[in-house]
Amino acid sequence: MLPSPVSDYLDRLEDGRAQPLVLLLDARDRVIESWGDAGALGLPPPQPGHAIDALEFIADLGASGNERLDCVDPGTGHAVDIHALPQAEGHRYVILLSAERERQLRAQVQQQANETRLLYQRQQKLVDRLVETRSELELRRRESEDALRVKGEFLASVSHEFRTPLTSVIGYADWLTSAMSDNEPARRQARAIARAGQHMVTLVDNILEEAKLENTEATVNADRVELLQLAEDLSAIMAPLAADKGVAFAAFLEPQDVPPVVLDEMRVRQILINLLGNAVKFTEDGFVQLTLSWVNGQLHAEVADSGPGIAEGDRQKIFSAFKRLEGAHRRGGAGLGLHITLRLVKLLGGSIGLDSTPGEGSRFHVRLPAPEAKEAAPDNPGSSGRLLIAEDDPDVIQLMDLFLSRAGFTLEFANDGREAIARLREGQHDLIILDLNMPVLGGIGAIEAIREAGYTGPAVAVTGATLDEERMRAIDAGFDAFVAKPVRMPELIATLRDLLKMQ
């Protein structure tokens, strides 16, 4: 039978539960009397005159009136609701009601809800990370594009720095070769200088082309090309290199009377120079042979050699950038030639194939279709005119003087764009040639001013930078033609005559 204050209290509880444990404690929390089953709540049997250690934490409970603590696990693994009813002389009734069932029910629901929230938070975090990663990737992509652009500009600038002096090296070597027709040893030495210069031009071209193909939407240029001239030019470059190694070199055009065709000449030259250069480089004895033919509007080019050949398993590898086969390292080069060749062939819409027998030799065959055709006009070597040339490099000035004067042009030189503008005002000129990269005022700024002043004659841009954007910028600014350094004098002369003929 519970004491009446306790039974009255329990009667008033809305959630009154059966089988409470009731303790009457003195002012020092020692048990005076107890009712109910302590063991059912996981507590030891109350000992009159002793405190219950597990309930030490309720020392202050009920100090200021009836008080309760809900859902407490006093370390027994069994949750209880604890009610304290203060009595006279510091005594208290402490009622413990099992809350285990309610705890388990709440725990079940709460656990599920909390796990769901944790899952949601983790998901949210992953989404946040994904968004962050995407924006980082976007940033990296932009940085990478910037880096590529800077690299391209750097290469273009370096290329310019190389091309300007190479114009002098190759030009003067050519000049010496023809000027010293009666001195064979000197001619050979001059040819050696030209060859070394040409080798450097090939390297610069390859590196620059790689940068262009990486960076830009490369465009195809349609030039009028004399295939016989092309074959002769390539022979002039390659035959001495082959001869130095005791390798026979031959170039054929089939048939010999092909009329001028339309091709991206610079790139075709680069493709063939790369293939021929490799053939000469790797062939120790025997022959290297170039055969050009024009079949159904396509250039067929075949480069055959009696070199070491290329094993079946290596045939894909040789077209990769910076990949070089065993033994290739001691032969020099950057490992870019065939990689760029393949990319150029693709750019021109052509195809390249390889037949090879190790130990016997290789045969590269290239098919290149003509780009958008333009009418090939007959050449007129007799025309000439008054030229104004703005160029800051004295060696190039002298070289142009040598070749262009001999070709019948009347020349006037200016050292920069501003001087060119002044001279143009003073005299009559049929054509102007402006270097794009000059001190005081460069070619672009000069041509803009010149066009604005009313000059309508033809203008040719000369530059060491050969990026397509540079070319487009020059044409947009008012130039009619674009010639890359090192300037090949026959090419320049042909361009000048073409332009003057249109007048």
Next chain:
Amino acid sequence: MDAITRKVCIVGDFAVGKTSTIARFVHNVFSEKYLTTVGVKIDTRTLSLADGTDLKLVIWDIAGTDRFSAVEFSYLRGATGYLVVADGTRPHTVDVARRLIGEAGERYGEVPRVFLVNKADLEDDWDVSDETLAGLSGSGEQVFVTSAKTGANVDEAIRALAEMIGPQAA
């Protein structure tokens, strides 16, 4: 001499590792399984303080805030110290902990406390910045980066609180 007894409450958002921290401190055990706490669970451990005093900590492990209930602040009444816990992989739990401190202060005044940023073992998932930790320290909190899983800094944090509340009772 009998140990001095002090009531300490451990508070924080749900699933920050309050129960695991106490299990590590009192029983030196850890379980990977997350079990939500309902109501409050009492545990005790006696420590020897630096001055040789024995201090019995009666630790009230109070259910974290969840979608069904706010923290039952009446459990905090009479506490002499708080262990405030946040989860280093969930930065918002630092804000929840700060809010709890503020509300407890409004009800019961300032009480000595230490701040535990738990789950230091989850390095790849760690998301509380050094700036946040510095901000906590700068605002006067004694901050411990802890791991209930490895036990890292758990004893140190609770002993630091014990030293703060022990001498007052002597």
